[in-house]
Amino acid sequence: MPQLSISGRRVPYVFAAALALVTVLTSCGDPEQSPDTPSATPTEFTVPVTVATVEVLDAGSEPRQSLRMNLLAGTTQATTLVTSTDVRQQIDQQPVQDISSPEVTIPLNAVVTTAASPENSTAVVDLTLSGMTTPDETLQAALGGAEGSGAGLTVTESGAITALRLRPSAGSANSARAAIEQAFGQAVYRAVALPTEPVGVGARWVVKQDVSSEIQLDQTTTVTVTARDGDRLTLAVELSQSPQSNVWNLAGNAGTLDIDQYVMAGSGTMTIDLNLPLPVSGELSVGGDQAYSDPDGTSVIRQSITNNIRWTS
Known part of the structure:
Protein backbone atom coordinates (compact mmCIF):
# COMPACT_ATOMS: atom_id res chain seq x y z
CA MET A 1 0.00 0.00 0.00
CA PRO A 2 1.54 3.36 -0.97
CA GLN A 3 2.41 5.74 1.84
CA LEU A 4 3.12 9.43 1.71
CA SER A 5 6.17 11.17 3.10
CA ILE A 6 4.48 14.13 4.70
CA SER A 7 7.14 15.30 7.10
CA GLY A 8 10.25 15.66 4.97
CA ARG A 9 11.93 13.41 7.50
CA ARG A 10 15.07 11.68 6.29
CA VAL A 11 15.12 8.04 7.30
CA PRO A 12 18.27 6.74 9.03
CA TYR A 13 18.98 3.09 8.29
CA VAL A 14 20.64 0.91 10.94
CA PHE A 15 23.27 -1.49 9.66
CA ALA A 16 23.55 -4.24 12.27
CA ALA A 17 27.15 -5.12 11.51
CA ALA A 18 28.54 -1.62 11.51
CA LEU A 19 26.05 0.00 13.91
CA ALA A 20 26.18 3.02 11.63
CA LEU A 21 23.54 5.56 10.75
CA VAL A 22 23.15 6.97 7.28
CA THR A 23 20.35 8.98 5.73
CA VAL A 24 18.28 8.65 2.61
CA LEU A 25 15.26 10.57 1.41
CA THR A 26 11.97 8.77 1.90
CA SER A 27 9.47 8.36 -0.91
CA CYS A 28 11.88 9.42 -3.63
CA GLY A 29 11.48 6.43 -5.90
CA ASP A 30 13.93 3.68 -6.70
CA PRO A 31 17.33 4.39 -5.06
CA GLU A 32 19.05 2.82 -8.05
CA GLN A 33 17.62 5.50 -10.31
CA SER A 34 18.92 9.00 -10.79
CA PRO A 35 16.65 11.76 -9.47
CA ASP A 36 16.38 12.94 -13.07
CA THR A 37 15.32 9.54 -14.41
CA PRO A 38 11.69 9.40 -15.55
CA SER A 39 9.66 7.61 -12.92
CA ALA A 40 8.37 4.08 -13.42
CA THR A 41 5.33 4.90 -11.27
CA PRO A 42 2.01 3.68 -12.75
CA THR A 43 -0.05 6.18 -14.72
CA GLU A 44 -2.26 6.73 -11.67
CA PHE A 45 -2.10 5.34 -8.17
CA THR A 46 -4.27 5.85 -5.12
CA VAL A 47 -3.12 6.51 -1.57
CA PRO A 48 -5.80 5.78 1.06
CA VAL A 49 -6.17 8.43 3.76
CA THR A 50 -6.98 7.39 7.31
CA VAL A 51 -10.38 8.18 8.81
CA ALA A 52 -10.73 11.42 10.79
CA THR A 53 -13.02 11.62 13.83
CA VAL A 54 -14.50 14.89 15.09
CA GLU A 55 -15.54 15.87 18.63
CA VAL A 56 -17.16 19.24 19.38
CA LEU A 57 -15.76 20.97 22.48
CA ASP A 58 -17.84 24.17 22.24
CA ALA A 59 -20.75 24.76 19.86
CA GLY A 60 -20.08 28.50 19.75
CA THR A 80 -2.06 27.63 -5.46
CA LEU A 81 -0.42 25.26 -2.99
CA VAL A 82 2.99 26.24 -1.58
CA THR A 83 4.98 23.89 0.66
CA SER A 84 8.48 23.76 2.11
CA THR A 85 10.32 21.65 4.66
CA ASP A 86 13.28 22.74 6.77
CA VAL A 87 15.33 19.84 8.16
CA ARG A 88 18.47 20.17 10.30
CA GLN A 89 20.10 16.89 11.23
CA GLN A 90 22.99 15.83 13.45
CA ILE A 91 24.38 12.32 13.81
CA ASP A 92 26.31 11.85 17.07
CA GLN A 93 28.80 14.71 17.33
CA GLN A 94 29.13 15.28 13.60
CA PRO A 95 28.42 18.76 12.20
CA VAL A 96 24.76 19.69 11.77
CA GLN A 97 23.55 19.10 8.21
CA ASP A 98 20.95 21.13 6.37
CA ILE A 99 18.95 18.60 4.34
CA SER A 100 15.90 20.76 3.74
CA SER A 101 13.47 20.46 0.84
CA PRO A 102 13.08 23.68 -1.17
CA GLU A 103 9.84 25.57 -1.41
CA VAL A 104 7.59 24.24 -4.17
CA THR A 105 4.73 26.27 -5.66
CA ILE A 106 2.00 24.24 -7.37
CA PRO A 107 -0.81 26.09 -9.21
CA LEU A 108 -3.92 23.90 -9.20
CA ASN A 109 -7.01 23.87 -11.36
CA ALA A 110 -9.71 21.86 -9.60
CA VAL A 111 -13.01 20.57 -10.96
CA VAL A 112 -15.66 18.57 -9.11
CA THR A 113 -16.31 15.63 -11.43
CA THR A 114 -18.78 13.79 -9.20
CA ALA A 115 -21.02 15.34 -6.56
CA ALA A 116 -22.06 13.60 -3.36
CA SER A 117 -25.44 11.86 -3.52
CA PRO A 118 -27.74 9.85 -1.23
CA VAL A 125 -12.35 16.25 -7.34
CA ASP A 126 -9.88 16.23 -10.23
CA LEU A 127 -6.78 18.46 -10.09
CA THR A 128 -4.48 19.57 -12.90
CA LEU A 129 -0.97 20.75 -12.01
CA SER A 130 0.73 23.35 -14.22
CA GLY A 131 3.43 26.00 -14.00
CA MET A 132 5.10 24.51 -10.92
CA THR A 133 8.10 26.49 -9.63
CA THR A 134 10.88 26.25 -7.05
CA PRO A 135 14.01 28.31 -6.34
CA ASP A 136 16.10 25.13 -6.62
CA GLU A 137 17.43 25.03 -10.20
CA THR A 138 17.85 21.25 -10.38
CA LEU A 139 14.37 20.56 -9.08
CA GLN A 140 12.93 23.28 -11.33
CA ALA A 141 14.27 21.45 -14.36
CA ALA A 142 12.64 18.25 -13.13
CA LEU A 143 9.32 19.97 -12.46
CA GLY A 144 9.25 21.14 -16.06
CA GLY A 145 9.08 17.50 -17.11
CA ALA A 146 6.16 16.94 -14.73
CA GLU A 147 3.98 19.54 -16.48
CA GLY A 148 0.48 18.20 -16.96
CA SER A 149 0.58 15.85 -13.99
CA GLY A 150 -2.68 15.43 -12.15
CA ALA A 151 -4.17 14.45 -8.85
CA GLY A 152 -7.56 13.68 -7.43
CA LEU A 153 -9.34 13.79 -4.10
CA THR A 154 -12.28 11.94 -2.63
CA VAL A 155 -14.00 14.32 -0.20
CA THR A 156 -16.78 13.66 2.31
CA GLU A 157 -19.55 16.11 3.18
CA SER A 158 -17.56 16.96 6.31
CA GLY A 159 -14.61 18.08 4.17
CA ALA A 160 -12.49 15.11 5.23
CA ILE A 161 -10.33 13.61 2.48
CA THR A 162 -10.57 9.82 2.27
CA ALA A 163 -8.36 9.13 -0.75
CA LEU A 164 -5.66 10.85 -2.77
CA ARG A 165 -4.94 9.90 -6.36
CA LEU A 166 -1.69 10.92 -8.02
CA ARG A 167 -1.21 10.88 -11.78
CA PRO A 168 2.39 11.68 -12.76
CA SER A 169 2.97 12.71 -16.35
CA ALA A 170 5.08 10.42 -18.52
CA GLY A 171 8.05 12.78 -18.26
CA SER A 172 8.01 13.10 -14.46
CA ALA A 173 11.45 12.52 -12.97
CA ASN A 174 11.76 10.83 -9.58
CA SER A 175 12.70 14.08 -7.84
CA ALA A 176 9.66 15.89 -9.25
CA ARG A 177 7.35 13.04 -8.33
CA ALA A 178 8.73 12.98 -4.77
CA ALA A 179 8.28 16.74 -4.37
CA ILE A 180 4.68 16.55 -5.59
CA GLU A 181 3.90 13.58 -3.34
CA GLN A 182 5.33 15.33 -0.30
CA ALA A 183 3.39 18.53 -1.04
CA PHE A 184 0.09 16.67 -1.36
CA GLY A 185 0.89 14.58 1.69
CA GLN A 186 1.07 17.77 3.72
CA ALA A 187 -2.08 19.16 2.11
CA VAL A 188 -4.17 16.04 2.76
CA TYR A 189 -3.22 15.70 6.43
CA ARG A 190 -3.67 19.42 7.07
CA ALA A 191 -7.24 19.38 5.72
CA VAL A 192 -9.91 20.32 8.28
CA ALA A 193 -12.86 18.00 8.91
CA LEU A 194 -16.13 19.64 9.99
CA PRO A 195 -18.49 18.48 12.77
CA THR A 196 -21.98 17.14 12.14
CA GLU A 197 -23.48 19.16 15.01
CA PRO A 198 -24.69 22.73 14.33
CA VAL A 199 -22.05 25.27 15.37
CA GLY A 200 -21.55 29.03 15.33
CA VAL A 201 -18.74 31.56 15.54
CA GLY A 202 -16.44 30.66 18.42
CA ALA A 203 -17.09 26.94 18.05
CA ARG A 204 -14.20 24.61 18.84
CA TRP A 205 -13.76 20.99 17.84
CA VAL A 206 -11.01 18.38 17.82
CA VAL A 207 -10.11 16.24 14.81
CA LYS A 208 -8.20 13.02 15.53
CA GLN A 209 -6.51 11.01 12.83
CA ASP A 210 -3.83 8.37 12.41
CA VAL A 211 -1.05 9.52 10.11
CA SER A 212 0.56 6.73 8.09
CA SER A 213 4.01 7.98 7.20
CA GLU A 214 7.56 6.86 8.02
CA ILE A 215 6.47 6.72 11.68
CA GLN A 216 2.90 5.88 12.67
CA LEU A 217 1.52 8.98 14.39
CA ASP A 218 -1.53 10.13 16.30
CA GLN A 219 -2.51 13.59 15.03
CA THR A 220 -4.77 15.95 16.96
CA THR A 221 -6.08 19.13 15.33
CA THR A 222 -8.03 21.72 17.31
CA VAL A 223 -10.16 24.01 15.14
CA THR A 224 -11.85 27.28 16.17
CA VAL A 225 -14.31 29.24 14.02
CA THR A 226 -13.12 32.84 14.24
CA ALA A 227 -15.43 34.33 11.57
CA ARG A 228 -18.17 33.41 9.13
CA ASP A 229 -19.39 35.25 6.05
CA GLY A 230 -22.12 33.22 4.38
CA ASP A 231 -20.55 29.93 3.33
CA ARG A 232 -17.01 31.19 3.93
CA LEU A 233 -15.39 30.26 7.26
CA THR A 234 -12.18 31.53 8.83
CA LEU A 235 -10.62 28.90 11.08
CA ALA A 236 -7.80 28.99 13.62
CA VAL A 237 -5.95 25.67 13.58
CA GLU A 238 -3.64 24.08 16.16
CA LEU A 239 -2.02 20.74 15.38
CA SER A 240 0.13 18.26 17.27
CA GLN A 241 1.49 14.79 16.56
CA SER A 242 2.78 12.00 18.80
CA PRO A 243 4.22 8.59 17.87
CA GLN A 244 2.09 5.51 18.46
CA SER A 245 5.17 3.57 19.57
CA ASN A 246 8.54 4.40 21.11
CA VAL A 247 10.21 2.22 18.46
CA TRP A 248 10.68 3.17 14.81
CA ASN A 249 10.59 0.14 12.50
CA LEU A 250 12.60 1.23 9.48
CA ALA A 251 11.49 0.51 5.95
CA GLY A 252 12.93 -2.44 4.07
CA ASN A 253 13.60 -4.45 7.25
CA ALA A 254 16.58 -2.18 7.88
CA GLY A 255 16.26 -2.45 11.66
CA THR A 256 14.79 -0.31 14.41
CA LEU A 257 15.51 2.92 16.22
CA ASP A 258 14.36 3.97 19.66
CA ILE A 259 12.33 7.19 19.64
CA ASP A 260 13.95 9.14 22.49
CA GLN A 261 12.22 12.46 21.79
CA TYR A 262 9.38 13.48 19.51
CA VAL A 263 7.86 16.94 19.39
CA MET A 264 5.82 18.08 16.38
CA ALA A 265 3.28 20.88 16.78
CA GLY A 266 2.17 24.13 15.20
CA SER A 267 -0.63 26.47 14.30
CA GLY A 268 -2.07 28.65 11.58
CA THR A 269 -5.26 29.82 9.93
CA MET A 270 -7.43 28.47 7.14
CA THR A 271 -10.24 30.02 5.12
CA ILE A 272 -12.62 27.59 3.46
CA ASP A 273 -15.73 27.96 1.31
CA SER A 285 3.57 25.84 10.17
CA VAL A 286 4.26 22.63 12.10
CA GLY A 287 7.63 21.75 13.57
CA GLY A 288 9.66 20.35 16.41
CA ASP A 289 12.67 18.37 17.55
CA GLN A 290 13.16 14.62 17.43
CA ALA A 291 15.91 12.30 18.64
CA TYR A 292 16.46 8.65 17.75
CA SER A 293 19.06 6.12 18.86
CA ASP A 294 20.01 2.60 17.84
CA PRO A 295 18.96 -0.12 20.30
CA ASP A 296 22.46 -0.26 21.84
CA GLY A 297 22.51 3.49 22.41
CA THR A 298 25.82 3.88 20.59
CA SER A 299 24.57 6.29 17.92
CA VAL A 300 22.07 9.12 18.13
CA ILE A 301 20.43 11.11 15.37
CA ARG A 302 18.78 14.45 16.15
CA GLN A 303 16.49 16.30 13.77
CA SER A 304 14.73 19.65 13.82
CA ILE A 305 11.92 19.75 11.27
CA THR A 306 9.54 22.51 10.21
CA ASN A 307 6.83 21.91 7.61
CA ASN A 308 5.17 24.94 6.04
CA ILE A 309 2.05 24.94 3.89
CA ARG A 310 0.28 27.90 2.31
CA TRP A 311 -2.82 28.26 0.14
CA THR A 312 -3.45 31.33 -2.01
CA SER A 313 -6.18 32.16 -4.53
Whole structure:
Protein backbone atom coordinates (compact mmCIF):
# COMPACT_ATOMS: atom_id res chain seq x y z
CA MET A 1 0.00 0.00 0.00
CA PRO A 2 1.54 3.36 -0.97
CA GLN A 3 2.41 5.74 1.84
CA LEU A 4 3.12 9.43 1.71
CA SER A 5 6.17 11.17 3.10
CA ILE A 6 4.48 14.13 4.70
CA SER A 7 7.14 15.30 7.10
CA GLY A 8 10.25 15.66 4.97
CA ARG A 9 11.93 13.41 7.50
CA ARG A 10 15.07 11.68 6.29
CA VAL A 11 15.12 8.04 7.30
CA PRO A 12 18.27 6.74 9.03
CA TYR A 13 18.98 3.09 8.29
CA VAL A 14 20.64 0.91 10.94
CA PHE A 15 23.27 -1.49 9.66
CA ALA A 16 23.55 -4.24 12.27
CA ALA A 17 27.15 -5.12 11.51
CA ALA A 18 28.54 -1.62 11.51
CA LEU A 19 26.05 0.00 13.91
CA ALA A 20 26.18 3.02 11.63
CA LEU A 21 23.54 5.56 10.75
CA VAL A 22 23.15 6.97 7.28
CA THR A 23 20.35 8.98 5.73
CA VAL A 24 18.28 8.65 2.61
CA LEU A 25 15.26 10.57 1.41
CA THR A 26 11.97 8.77 1.90
CA SER A 27 9.47 8.36 -0.91
CA CYS A 28 11.88 9.42 -3.63
CA GLY A 29 11.48 6.43 -5.90
CA ASP A 30 13.93 3.68 -6.70
CA PRO A 31 17.33 4.39 -5.06
CA GLU A 32 19.05 2.82 -8.05
CA GLN A 33 17.62 5.50 -10.31
CA SER A 34 18.92 9.00 -10.79
CA PRO A 35 16.65 11.76 -9.47
CA ASP A 36 16.38 12.94 -13.07
CA THR A 37 15.32 9.54 -14.41
CA PRO A 38 11.69 9.40 -15.55
CA SER A 39 9.66 7.61 -12.92
CA ALA A 40 8.37 4.08 -13.42
CA THR A 41 5.33 4.90 -11.27
CA PRO A 42 2.01 3.68 -12.75
CA THR A 43 -0.05 6.18 -14.72
CA GLU A 44 -2.26 6.73 -11.67
CA PHE A 45 -2.10 5.34 -8.17
CA THR A 46 -4.27 5.85 -5.12
CA VAL A 47 -3.12 6.51 -1.57
CA PRO A 48 -5.80 5.78 1.06
CA VAL A 49 -6.17 8.43 3.76
CA THR A 50 -6.98 7.39 7.31
CA VAL A 51 -10.38 8.18 8.81
CA ALA A 52 -10.73 11.42 10.79
CA THR A 53 -13.02 11.62 13.83
CA VAL A 54 -14.50 14.89 15.09
CA GLU A 55 -15.54 15.87 18.63
CA VAL A 56 -17.16 19.24 19.38
CA LEU A 57 -15.76 20.97 22.48
CA ASP A 58 -17.84 24.17 22.24
CA ALA A 59 -20.75 24.76 19.86
CA GLY A 60 -20.08 28.50 19.75
CA SER A 61 -22.55 31.36 19.68
CA GLU A 62 -25.97 31.56 18.04
CA PRO A 63 -26.97 31.33 15.28
CA ARG A 64 -25.66 27.79 14.86
CA GLN A 65 -25.80 25.87 11.61
CA SER A 66 -24.66 22.52 10.32
CA LEU A 67 -21.46 22.82 8.27
CA ARG A 68 -21.65 20.58 5.21
CA MET A 69 -19.64 20.76 2.01
CA ASN A 70 -21.81 21.45 -1.05
CA LEU A 71 -19.60 20.41 -3.95
CA LEU A 72 -21.74 20.46 -7.08
CA ALA A 73 -20.58 18.64 -10.21
CA GLY A 74 -18.84 21.04 -12.58
CA THR A 75 -17.66 23.41 -9.84
CA THR A 76 -14.21 24.78 -10.66
CA GLN A 77 -11.56 26.47 -8.55
CA ALA A 78 -8.10 27.88 -9.25
CA THR A 79 -5.74 28.04 -6.29
CA THR A 80 -2.06 27.63 -5.46
CA LEU A 81 -0.42 25.26 -2.99
CA VAL A 82 2.99 26.24 -1.58
CA THR A 83 4.98 23.89 0.66
CA SER A 84 8.48 23.76 2.11
CA THR A 85 10.32 21.65 4.66
CA ASP A 86 13.28 22.74 6.77
CA VAL A 87 15.33 19.84 8.16
CA ARG A 88 18.47 20.17 10.30
CA GLN A 89 20.10 16.89 11.23
CA GLN A 90 22.99 15.83 13.45
CA ILE A 91 24.38 12.32 13.81
CA ASP A 92 26.31 11.85 17.07
CA GLN A 93 28.80 14.71 17.33
CA GLN A 94 29.13 15.28 13.60
CA PRO A 95 28.42 18.76 12.20
CA VAL A 96 24.76 19.69 11.77
CA GLN A 97 23.55 19.10 8.21
CA ASP A 98 20.95 21.13 6.37
CA ILE A 99 18.95 18.60 4.34
CA SER A 100 15.90 20.76 3.74
CA SER A 101 13.47 20.46 0.84
CA PRO A 102 13.08 23.68 -1.17
CA GLU A 103 9.84 25.57 -1.41
CA VAL A 104 7.59 24.24 -4.17
CA THR A 105 4.73 26.27 -5.66
CA ILE A 106 2.00 24.24 -7.37
CA PRO A 107 -0.81 26.09 -9.21
CA LEU A 108 -3.92 23.90 -9.20
CA ASN A 109 -7.01 23.87 -11.36
CA ALA A 110 -9.71 21.86 -9.60
CA VAL A 111 -13.01 20.57 -10.96
CA VAL A 112 -15.66 18.57 -9.11
CA THR A 113 -16.31 15.63 -11.43
CA THR A 114 -18.78 13.79 -9.20
CA ALA A 115 -21.02 15.34 -6.56
CA ALA A 116 -22.06 13.60 -3.36
CA SER A 117 -25.44 11.86 -3.52
CA PRO A 118 -27.74 9.85 -1.23
CA GLU A 119 -26.17 6.70 -2.68
CA ASN A 120 -22.57 7.95 -2.31
CA SER A 121 -21.75 10.55 0.31
CA THR A 122 -18.40 11.52 -1.21
CA ALA A 123 -17.50 13.93 -4.00
CA VAL A 124 -14.69 13.37 -6.47
CA VAL A 125 -12.35 16.25 -7.34
CA ASP A 126 -9.88 16.23 -10.23
CA LEU A 127 -6.78 18.46 -10.09
CA THR A 128 -4.48 19.57 -12.90
CA LEU A 129 -0.97 20.75 -12.01
CA SER A 130 0.73 23.35 -14.22
CA GLY A 131 3.43 26.00 -14.00
CA MET A 132 5.10 24.51 -10.92
CA THR A 133 8.10 26.49 -9.63
CA THR A 134 10.88 26.25 -7.05
CA PRO A 135 14.01 28.31 -6.34
CA ASP A 136 16.10 25.13 -6.62
CA GLU A 137 17.43 25.03 -10.20
CA THR A 138 17.85 21.25 -10.38
CA LEU A 139 14.37 20.56 -9.08
CA GLN A 140 12.93 23.28 -11.33
CA ALA A 141 14.27 21.45 -14.36
CA ALA A 142 12.64 18.25 -13.13
CA LEU A 143 9.32 19.97 -12.46
CA GLY A 144 9.25 21.14 -16.06
CA GLY A 145 9.08 17.50 -17.11
CA ALA A 146 6.16 16.94 -14.73
CA GLU A 147 3.98 19.54 -16.48
CA GLY A 148 0.48 18.20 -16.96
CA SER A 149 0.58 15.85 -13.99
CA GLY A 150 -2.68 15.43 -12.15
CA ALA A 151 -4.17 14.45 -8.85
CA GLY A 152 -7.56 13.68 -7.43
CA LEU A 153 -9.34 13.79 -4.10
CA THR A 154 -12.28 11.94 -2.63
CA VAL A 155 -14.00 14.32 -0.20
CA THR A 156 -16.78 13.66 2.31
CA GLU A 157 -19.55 16.11 3.18
CA SER A 158 -17.56 16.96 6.31
CA GLY A 159 -14.61 18.08 4.17
CA ALA A 160 -12.49 15.11 5.23
CA ILE A 161 -10.33 13.61 2.48
CA THR A 162 -10.57 9.82 2.27
CA ALA A 163 -8.36 9.13 -0.75
CA LEU A 164 -5.66 10.85 -2.77
CA ARG A 165 -4.94 9.90 -6.36
CA LEU A 166 -1.69 10.92 -8.02
CA ARG A 167 -1.21 10.88 -11.78
CA PRO A 168 2.39 11.68 -12.76
CA SER A 169 2.97 12.71 -16.35
CA ALA A 170 5.08 10.42 -18.52
CA GLY A 171 8.05 12.78 -18.26
CA SER A 172 8.01 13.10 -14.46
CA ALA A 173 11.45 12.52 -12.97
CA ASN A 174 11.76 10.83 -9.58
CA SER A 175 12.70 14.08 -7.84
CA ALA A 176 9.66 15.89 -9.25
CA ARG A 177 7.35 13.04 -8.33
CA ALA A 178 8.73 12.98 -4.77
CA ALA A 179 8.28 16.74 -4.37
CA ILE A 180 4.68 16.55 -5.59
CA GLU A 181 3.90 13.58 -3.34
CA GLN A 182 5.33 15.33 -0.30
CA ALA A 183 3.39 18.53 -1.04
CA PHE A 184 0.09 16.67 -1.36
CA GLY A 185 0.89 14.58 1.69
CA GLN A 186 1.07 17.77 3.72
CA ALA A 187 -2.08 19.16 2.11
CA VAL A 188 -4.17 16.04 2.76
CA TYR A 189 -3.22 15.70 6.43
CA ARG A 190 -3.67 19.42 7.07
CA ALA A 191 -7.24 19.38 5.72
CA VAL A 192 -9.91 20.32 8.28
CA ALA A 193 -12.86 18.00 8.91
CA LEU A 194 -16.13 19.64 9.99
CA PRO A 195 -18.49 18.48 12.77
CA THR A 196 -21.98 17.14 12.14
CA GLU A 197 -23.48 19.16 15.01
CA PRO A 198 -24.69 22.73 14.33
CA VAL A 199 -22.05 25.27 15.37
CA GLY A 200 -21.55 29.03 15.33
CA VAL A 201 -18.74 31.56 15.54
CA GLY A 202 -16.44 30.66 18.42
CA ALA A 203 -17.09 26.94 18.05
CA ARG A 204 -14.20 24.61 18.84
CA TRP A 205 -13.76 20.99 17.84
CA VAL A 206 -11.01 18.38 17.82
CA VAL A 207 -10.11 16.24 14.81
CA LYS A 208 -8.20 13.02 15.53
CA GLN A 209 -6.51 11.01 12.83
CA ASP A 210 -3.83 8.37 12.41
CA VAL A 211 -1.05 9.52 10.11
CA SER A 212 0.56 6.73 8.09
CA SER A 213 4.01 7.98 7.20
CA GLU A 214 7.56 6.86 8.02
CA ILE A 215 6.47 6.72 11.68
CA GLN A 216 2.90 5.88 12.67
CA LEU A 217 1.52 8.98 14.39
CA ASP A 218 -1.53 10.13 16.30
CA GLN A 219 -2.51 13.59 15.03
CA THR A 220 -4.77 15.95 16.96
CA THR A 221 -6.08 19.13 15.33
CA THR A 222 -8.03 21.72 17.31
CA VAL A 223 -10.16 24.01 15.14
CA THR A 224 -11.85 27.28 16.17
CA VAL A 225 -14.31 29.24 14.02
CA THR A 226 -13.12 32.84 14.24
CA ALA A 227 -15.43 34.33 11.57
CA ARG A 228 -18.17 33.41 9.13
CA ASP A 229 -19.39 35.25 6.05
CA GLY A 230 -22.12 33.22 4.38
CA ASP A 231 -20.55 29.93 3.33
CA ARG A 232 -17.01 31.19 3.93
CA LEU A 233 -15.39 30.26 7.26
CA THR A 234 -12.18 31.53 8.83
CA LEU A 235 -10.62 28.90 11.08
CA ALA A 236 -7.80 28.99 13.62
CA VAL A 237 -5.95 25.67 13.58
CA GLU A 238 -3.64 24.08 16.16
CA LEU A 239 -2.02 20.74 15.38
CA SER A 240 0.13 18.26 17.27
CA GLN A 241 1.49 14.79 16.56
CA SER A 242 2.78 12.00 18.80
CA PRO A 243 4.22 8.59 17.87
CA GLN A 244 2.09 5.51 18.46
CA SER A 245 5.17 3.57 19.57
CA ASN A 246 8.54 4.40 21.11
CA VAL A 247 10.21 2.22 18.46
CA TRP A 248 10.68 3.17 14.81
CA ASN A 249 10.59 0.14 12.50
CA LEU A 250 12.60 1.23 9.48
CA ALA A 251 11.49 0.51 5.95
CA GLY A 252 12.93 -2.44 4.07
CA ASN A 253 13.60 -4.45 7.25
CA ALA A 254 16.58 -2.18 7.88
CA GLY A 255 16.26 -2.45 11.66
CA THR A 256 14.79 -0.31 14.41
CA LEU A 257 15.51 2.92 16.22
CA ASP A 258 14.36 3.97 19.66
CA ILE A 259 12.33 7.19 19.64
CA ASP A 260 13.95 9.14 22.49
CA GLN A 261 12.22 12.46 21.79
CA TYR A 262 9.38 13.48 19.51
CA VAL A 263 7.86 16.94 19.39
CA MET A 264 5.82 18.08 16.38
CA ALA A 265 3.28 20.88 16.78
CA GLY A 266 2.17 24.13 15.20
CA SER A 267 -0.63 26.47 14.30
CA GLY A 268 -2.07 28.65 11.58
CA THR A 269 -5.26 29.82 9.93
CA MET A 270 -7.43 28.47 7.14
CA THR A 271 -10.24 30.02 5.12
CA ILE A 272 -12.62 27.59 3.46
CA ASP A 273 -15.73 27.96 1.31
CA LEU A 274 -18.34 25.24 1.73
CA ASN A 275 -18.98 25.37 -2.03
CA LEU A 276 -15.33 24.92 -3.08
CA PRO A 277 -13.18 21.78 -2.83
CA LEU A 278 -9.89 23.38 -1.70
CA PRO A 279 -9.01 26.03 0.89
CA VAL A 280 -9.40 29.60 -0.34
CA SER A 281 -6.41 30.76 1.66
CA GLY A 282 -4.41 29.75 4.68
CA GLU A 283 -1.03 29.17 6.22
CA LEU A 284 0.12 26.55 8.70
CA SER A 285 3.57 25.84 10.17
CA VAL A 286 4.26 22.63 12.10
CA GLY A 287 7.63 21.75 13.57
CA GLY A 288 9.66 20.35 16.41
CA ASP A 289 12.67 18.37 17.55
CA GLN A 290 13.16 14.62 17.43
CA ALA A 291 15.91 12.30 18.64
CA TYR A 292 16.46 8.65 17.75
CA SER A 293 19.06 6.12 18.86
CA ASP A 294 20.01 2.60 17.84
CA PRO A 295 18.96 -0.12 20.30
CA ASP A 296 22.46 -0.26 21.84
CA GLY A 297 22.51 3.49 22.41
CA THR A 298 25.82 3.88 20.59
CA SER A 299 24.57 6.29 17.92
CA VAL A 300 22.07 9.12 18.13
CA ILE A 301 20.43 11.11 15.37
CA ARG A 302 18.78 14.45 16.15
CA GLN A 303 16.49 16.30 13.77
CA SER A 304 14.73 19.65 13.82
CA ILE A 305 11.92 19.75 11.27
CA THR A 306 9.54 22.51 10.21
CA ASN A 307 6.83 21.91 7.61
CA ASN A 308 5.17 24.94 6.04
CA ILE A 309 2.05 24.94 3.89
CA ARG A 310 0.28 27.90 2.31
CA TRP A 311 -2.82 28.26 0.14
CA THR A 312 -3.45 31.33 -2.01
CA SER A 313 -6.18 32.16 -4.53
